[in-house]
Amino acid sequence: MLTADVDGGTFRLRPASRVDLPAVVRLLADDALGAGREAGQDMAPYERAFDAIDADPAHMLLVGDLVPHGEAVGAVVATFQLSFLPGISRHGAWCSQLEGVRVGAPLRGQGIGKLMVAWAIAESRRRGCTLMQLTTHQSRGAAHRFYEHLGFEASHVGMKLTL
Numbered sequence: 001m002l003t004a005d006v007d008g009g010t011f012r013l014r015p016a017s018r019v020d021l022p023a024v025v026r027l028l029a030d031d032a033l034g035a036g037r038e039a040g041q042d043m044a045p046y047e048r049a050f051d052a053i054d055a056d057p058a059h060m061l062l063v064g065d066l067v068p069h070g071e072a073v074g075a076v077v078a079t080f081q082l083s084f085l086p087g088i089s090r091h092g093a094w095c096s097q098l099e100g101v102r103v104g105a106p107l108r109g110q111g112i113g114k115l116m117v118a119w120a121i122a123e124s125r126r127r128g129c130t131l132m133q134l135t136t137h138q139s140r141g142a143a144h145r146f147y148e149h150l151g152f153e154a155s156h157v158g159m160k161l162t163l
Contacts, residue, residue: 001013001062001119002115002116002119004111004115006066006107006110006111006112007107007110008068008069008107009066009067009069009071009074010066010067010069010074011064011067011077011078011112011115012064012065012067012074013062013063013064013078013115014062014063014064014065015062015063016061016062016063018047018050020063020079021043021046021047021050022043023063023075023076023079024046024061024076024079025038025043025046027076027077027078027079027102027103027104028079028100028102030102030104030105033139033140034102053081058083058084058085059081059082059083059084060081060082060083060123061080062079062081062082062116063076063078063079064079064103064112065077066107077103077104077107077112078102078103078104078107078112078113078116079100079101079102080098080100080101080102080116080120081098081099081100082096082097082098082099082120082123083097083099084096084097084124084127084129090130090131093129093130093131094127094129094130095124095129095130095131095132095133096120096123096124096127096129096131096132096133097132097133097134098117098120098132098133098134099134099135101116101117101134101143103116113146114150117147118150120132132152134147134152
């Protein structure tokens with residue numbers, strides 16, 4: 001899918017497997033917002049969600065491994081979910097939804113997030129999407145700057161309703 005040399009080894013992007021779920025959950029919980037949302041040790045809800053994502057070709061959960069130089073196996077250090085959505089608006093355009101983009105704290109600032117988003121954009125174009133959208137919490141100023149640097153625009157106001 002994607003490989004790139006980074007400090008400390010080779011970054012490899014690949015589809016996630018069920019065995020990656022504990023690492024994915026750790027990445028999602030690795031900040032103040034995520035720590036509150038991803039609390040608990042029960043992996044069953046994550047496994048059910050993974051099975052649904054894995055069974056549907058319109059959804060992808062990806063992980064990035066960092067393989068140290070000279071080694072064959074690495075550790076999961078990044079993740080994101082990419083979904084493809086049909087729409088009636090924009091002349092029946094497809095769009096992609098980018099969610100849960102995370103890079104482990106020790107590796108932030110090395111360009112891994114940029115590599116992942118660039119891959120997601122290319123895959124979205126390959127699948128015929130004319131728009132990519134994402135949400136990021138209003139408190140995540142660094143994430144806003146990151147996405148704006150990549151060409152995203154804060155063009156809409158997002159709203160959520162907890163059910």
